[in-house]
Amino acid sequence: MKETWMAKLKEKGMRITAQREAIVDILLNSEKALDPLEVYDLTRQSHPSLGVVTVYRTMECLEHLGLLQKVHQACGCNKFLKLKEGHHHLLICTNCGKAVYFEGLNFENAFSEIAENNNFLLQDHWLQLSGLCPRCQKI
């Protein structure tokens, strides 16, 4: 997976740096969405000289490259999660933040109908479920 990400960076003419690799490592290994400051703290554990600005810039790039997705939660709206191919929605743990993509719901038609009834031209939809993940239910 990391190879794919770094390849995509290279493909866009961007350089491979130790900082970028470290940031990508953190994001790829996280099962929850992280904001830039969280990534900064986590990455600095192995790269103490890293600057915050680099984290902001790198995460913005990764989003533009379609590798990261912005996720809004009660605990913050600047969180980013690795994006999965295709159209999916998220199920997020309110306790630990664990995020799971799920498929199987196809509401697109129902959404169109609602929009039509209100004379809106539907452009997008935002659907997210939240609850307790298996582990957090036991605690």
Added chain:
Amino acid sequence: MKETWMAKLKEKGMRITAQREAIVDILLNSEKALDPLEVYDLTRQSHPSLGVVTVYRTMECLEHLGLLQKVHQACGCNKFLKLKEGHHHLLICTNCGKAVYFEGLNFENAFSEIAENNNFLLQDHWLQLSGLCPRCQKI
């Protein structure tokens, strides 16, 4: 409607002030979600001496009283909209911000099923549609 809101403030032991009335007026007459600074600017047109802090504080109160709801949009996550009774979802214009509550979708069962399949204990869901309102389609 305004009477209801002011009554609720009083009921909670809060005082009726000119500032609060002005802020409530703006929020009740807006058909789109507004953030504190927008409310500040709008309210100052009639109350130039109003302070920003008062707007922040008042809007926070109104949210706690269940009169306002926080609404997340691409253009910002600090926007508040007057809350409608009952369980509804929103349809929001991406151009002018016009917000419409709609009913008629009942996906609760489908959501529960998805959660179960992933061994999550469902607590909440978030659904929002976006598109162009009738007026913005013509422009």
Added chain:
DNA sequence: TACTTATTGAAATTGATTTTCATTATCAAT
């Protein structure tokens, strides 16, 4: 190895929100 240029990070800047606190205004009790 040398060179071009993207990248980096410290520091300054911006902008939103919160905190502090002295002053003012509301409202209930006289």
Added chain:
DNA sequence: ATTGATAATGAAAATCAATTTCAATAAGTA
């Protein structure tokens, strides 16, 4: 109506995230 307790206000300072600037550094190509 007057008074008094105290809730509310707003200017100013403080905080915090995020962005901009810029000189130094490092990546990748020739």
